[in-house]
Amino acid sequence: MNMCSFVGRLTIGSMLGMMALAASGSPGADHVFIISIDGGKPAVIAQSDMPVLKQLVEEGACTWTASTIYPSVTLPSHTSMLTGVGPDKHHVLWNSWKPRKGVVGVPTIFAEAKRAGFSTAMFVGKEKFRHLVQPGTVDEFEFGPAGLKKPSTVISRIVAEGAARYILEHKPNLCFIHFTDPDNAGHKYGWGSPQQIKAFSEVDAALAEIVKAIEAAGIRQESVVIITADHGGHGKTHGGKTPADMQIPWVAWGKSVKRGLTITEPVMTCDTAATALWLLGVPVPKGFDGKPVTSAFTGQRDQSVPVAGGTADGTGLDQ
Numbered sequence: 001m002n003m004c005s006f007v008g009r010l011t012i013g014s015m016l017g018m019m020a021l022a023a024s025g026s027p028g029a030d031h032v033f034i035i036s037i038d039g040g041k042p043a044v045i046a047q048s049d050m051p052v053l054k055q056l057v058e059e060g061a062c063t064w065t066a067s068t069i070y071p072s073v074t075l076p077s078h079t080s081m082l083t084g085v086g087p088d089k090h091h092v093l094w095n096s097w098k099p100r101k102g103v104v105g106v107p108t109i110f111a112e113a114k115r116a117g118f119s120t121a122m123f124v125g126k127e128k129f130r131h132l133v134q135p136g137t138v139d140e141f142e143f144g145p146a147g148l149k150k151p152s153t154v155i156s157r158i159v160a161e162g163a164a165r166y167i168l169e170h171k172p173n174l175c176f177i178h179f180t181d182p183d184n185a186g187h188k189y190g191w192g193s194p195q196q197i198k199a200f201s202e203v204d205a206a207l208a209e210i211v212k213a214i215e216a217a218g219i220r221q222e223s224v225v226i227i228t229a230d231h232g233g234h235g236k237t238h239g240g241k242t243p244a245d246m247q248i249p250w251v252a253w254g255k256s257v258k259r260g261l262t263i264t265e266p267v268m269t270c271d272t273a274a275t276a277l278w279l280l281g282v283p284v285p286k287g288f289d290g291k292p293v294t295s296a297f298t299g300q301r302d303q304s305v306p307v308a309g310g311t312a313d314g315t316g317l318d319q
């Protein structure tokens with residue numbers, strides 16, 4: 001490819017991103033996919049038939065002892081995952097779709113990415129995610145089960161089909177995908193129940209569709225996939241402070257991810273937001289509670305990375 005056609009293919013976002021990348025020590029990725037398994041308790045995942053996830057873990061970097069925020073419930077937790085700040089800052093403490101409450105008051109990573117010129121998309125299994133869609137920040141928002149008549153349908157499959165179609169055609173830079181079935185099964189039958197274990201295997205099939213779409217779109221070499229969860233669970237519920245509810249998986253796979261690494265640095269759900277922005281070359285905003293999980297990526301030694309107007313941990317720019 002000659003240089004002119006190469007430059008012609010760059011978006012403003014990717015050019016700005018390249019400048020920021022040079023400053024941040026980020027390995028850089030043109031595409032970041034955040035996949036959240038709702039109610040994805042590590043101990044139940046370990047018992048489930050999830051060959052695709054297990055392969056991504058083998059080929060990538062992983063910790064099964066990452067933490068979500070308290071309260072360990074879906075909307076507050078996903079808000080932290082996708083804004084990089086805790087509930088004390090984002091104030092999303094409710095957990096259902098309440099149109100009168102409007103959208104979250106702090107910028108989401110979609111807002112930050114969009115401002116830097118990147119394309120964004122969300123594919124979700126629960127309507128309450130609309131609270132995270134600030135005007136003009138998400139190019140494509142699909143609530144998979146909208147209009148669904150059969151409640152027994154595997155929602156993860158519907159969400160994955162929509163996401164895969166969109167990925168193939170539009171190759172979004174920042175893409176969030178939410179698989180809800182294990183949470184639904186957990187509330188109905190219990191965490192670790194045979195029905196929930198089946199739901200995890202259905203999530204694995206949905207995950208396969210996403211990986212296939214990334215490969216078919218020709219963007220695998222430039223993509224990082226982060227797979228995580230919003231909370232665990234116990235009995236038929238969650239929301240508490242115990243490890244059963246608070247521990248979540250955090251898996252990174254793709255460009256520059258260390259192969260077969262067990263991540264030993266503590267990982268919090270806010271770190272997902274910081275890692276996504278860092279990979280895209282978007283400065284991590286001041287006041288973020290999250291920090292990029294730099295140890296998961298080649299060429300990275302520690303967590304010290306520049307943020308807008310300062311550093312993430314005040315220790316300087318030593319990469």
Ligand SMILES: [Zn+2]
Pocket residue numbers: 038039073074075183230231
């Ligand atoms: Zn949830």
